[in-house]
Amino acid sequence: MNKNINLTAEDGHKFTAYLAEPENPKAGLVIIQEIFGITEHLKSVAREFAELGYKTIVPSLFDRLEPGIVLDYANVEKGVELMSKSKQQDMLIDIKSAMEAVKVDGKIAVLGYCMGGTLAYVSANELSPTCAVSYYGTAITDHLSKQPSCPMLFHFGEVDPYVCQQDIELIRAANPQQPIYVYAEANHGFSCVDRASYHQKSAELAFTRTVDFLSKNLA
Template identity: 40%
Template sequence: MKKDIHLIASDDHQFNAYEHKPENAHAGLVVLQEIFGVNDHIRYTSDQFANAGYHVISPALFDRTQKNVQLGYTHQDALEGVELRSRIAPEETLLDIIASAKHLPYQKIGIVGYCWGGSLSWRAATETKLFSAASCWYGAAIPSLLQHPHHCPVQMHFGEKDHSIPLDAIEKVRQAYKDVDIYVYENADHGFGCQARDSFHKEAYELAQKRTLDFFAKNL
């Protein structure tokens, strides 16, 4: 069953979320958006994980500044998404992620995020103890967030040609966290896992998705 729901964070902020609960759900999973909102792509991505047996919640993280944001992938959409993100404190976003995890009635809960959500997945793994596994896809802020240990197994996925996350920055993460599985996909750019973007890279996406599903199967 899939539907839009309302959740409440610990600071009383009410926000929307997309929920997909399959009948055979065996674990919970929080799916975090890019800077484009909980749009058709994020809903499709959530559905893919639900089809694999996970009870999925995808919180509308822009709701703290603007409700019902569902952007496309033009340059103007990207600028709007960056501006919306800049108006929300990371600490507030983390409250929404925590509320999403607490909505899921399972002993083991995973988290996966893309772009902005990739960085937030890392923050959730290092700044909370709610998650049993975290998969972080092309999170550009990760190299600047190396102050804390992670509290669950983590894997990361980056594109070789992603200029927002240069290879030397990825190496910095690798050296700081030798127990994190870090994958760099040849000829892949930022957003390689999004079918709606010009940067979509089918082979890299399929391999990263397989690794993510295998990772969750092992840890959730």
């Protein structure tokens, strides 16, 4: 079952989310958006994870500013503007509500891309998910004073202009027990088939590793 739903955060904020739900879910999964909103690609990813047995939700984290906004991938400037105007604590409150909405038998993972990759890291520190996955989080180095309280998996592109190798090494040093993968020739956004930076080999390998990681930690 795939549909748009409405959620209410603990501070009373009402926002939308996309839900992909299998008949007999084995665990919950929150997918945290990039700066472009709930894109068709993220919906397709949610459906893919639902087919694997995860009750998957994608909350609309810009609804506090512009409800329902979805941007073209070329409109980076507007996405960055919305991200800069959003309060991290508000987004965490909304992620927490999404986690509660899809948690299954206490098992819940968060997985994020770009902005969402950073929020996945912060969520792993603040919201106590069962496990977390970050794809090319661009500002994780701003949060290394705290480490995840759960198992966490990281994916980065080797030629990502927004996450340099020095940043990756800082993240690795701060999280020595967590698996970090760097994909040769992969750029920022390498996992999104709708972007010019899509890198099929890296995307498929990262997805396989993510599925294995979730299976292990949400068993």
